[in-house]
Amino acid sequence: MSSDFWIMLTAALMSACCGLLGCFLILRKMALIGDAISHAVLPGIAIAFLLSGGRDSMAMMIGATALGLIAVFLIQWLQSSGIQSDASIGIIFTALFAIGVILVSLNARNIDLDLDCVLFGEIAYVQWDTWMMSGMDMGPRSVWMLGFALLVILTLLGLFYKQFKITAFDPAMAAACGIPVMVFHYLLMGMVSMTSVASFESVGAILVVGMLVIPAATAYLLTDRLGRMLIYSVIVGIVSSIVGYYTAYVLNASIGGSIVTVAGILFIITFLLSPRHGILFRKLQHLKLNKTSLDHDMK
């Protein structure tokens, strides 16, 4: 298989995972918790690396998901003790990220974990890092990790779509309906952590935020229905990863960086031109309304 194919498959899987979860983050006004989680998984990755002594995907997934959940728990704990929510996010994720950076740089000689790679991703090397099972080459490891993450997300969202939907729009009503809101909250956060670690190799820990928030926000401007929003968000993510890949190729620059840049440009276009929520059409609507009311007054 050509390397282009594997790189784009990885990027597409990553955009699908992030796009689906991003919608719920945006609707629940937790975009910045996603940011915090994607930074906070770093110590989890480092600890898993140190304990397992290698790039064991499963250990990394578990370590990072655990750290992500710990971060969410700590943020909530600080909030309940009376600190503003954004301040508590800021305190927790910077502290965890600092621990992660220190762990990685102190053990730089023992572990083969490049800090630049963790932060910006090296999607171009995806096809070299393959998963060997009993001597058989099973294809790139990232594809397997992301595929597994996507499978988990699709299963959970498919099983509990209604519950996730009600919790996203109206947590109070969800609680009144007897839905265990906290369980779904932590399920969502667990999935975000899992996705962050699965995609850190392709776009890096920092740009995962971009893929979580930007395509979902773009979709949010295009539709009022959750089902469509999920689909649009995934499409926007996949389009930006393909266009971004070629842009990076032409510019000879970071693929992760250019994927997020393309997603940002798509967002700007939507922001200006979206048929329902875009600036341009809103302006036209205002003009039309003004005109009709003027006409009305004349009569």
Place this chain on the structure above:
Amino acid sequence: MLDMLVYIMNDPNVRWIILGCMLLGLSSGVIGSFMVLQKKSLIGDALAHAALPGICIAFMLLGVKSTAGFLIGALIAGMLATVGIRWITEHSRIKQDAAMGIILSFFFGIGVLLLTRIQHSGNGGQSGLDKFLFGQAASMMREDLYLLTGISILLIAVCTLLFKQFKLVSFDRGFARGLGWPVVWLEQIILLLTVLVVVAGIQAVGVVLMSALLITPAVAARYWTDRLHIMVILAGIFGAVSGAAGTVWSSMVSQLPTGPVTVLAATLIFAVSALFAPRRGWVARLWQQRQNRLEWQKQGGVSHEQ
């Protein structure tokens, strides 16, 4: 350990760097207090990320590493980012947090794109650029120290002169507006000062962790007092102490970057404050609850636990 410390303190170079980091911690603690009270803690995070493309563009235009050029580039990028966040929240139904996430990652994405472009183009002067991500206080030069000193003096002077105004804007924006004060301008001044600190600090602690220096000392200081001027002074002291501790500690262990250690020192101060501060701390509150319960029982009330 101790003679190592003495050895380090005798190194004039290290003393400069410690001074620089202390100044940085001091100024970020002071301005961070106002940001936290305005419930804009994470703006600093967005500003720090947004500075990266500004720095890269400045480098591409100038072709050399120049702190003044980086400062201007980052300043412009930071201002653009804040305008972008406001623009998105005002003109669409996207909320503030998502707008910040979008702007932060979009700007950072452009920054990474430009950074790798510079690196791949093989320009010799780029070696220091990637230091902006985690910061390297050791690379601080005399020129940077003068800049930091200038920024700190300016910041403290402005905060002292406009203290009353900043105070009212932070606590009760509506009332300040009712008095006919130029609230928007005052907020812009606070933001501008924050951008200055963030840009100056990126070199020492890096893009990702800069926001910690703005938030953590300020929140820690809030535990100890209810008066703004004491909070601001305390936050400044906490910031300066973490800056000094971070530099000393990281220069004693090889391979240890300054930024993360500084942030951990600040977090430690925060944890101690959150646990042991009088009245607001965790221990004090537990004690108070116990006292209340005993008092309640003495008066013949029914205890909850029965």
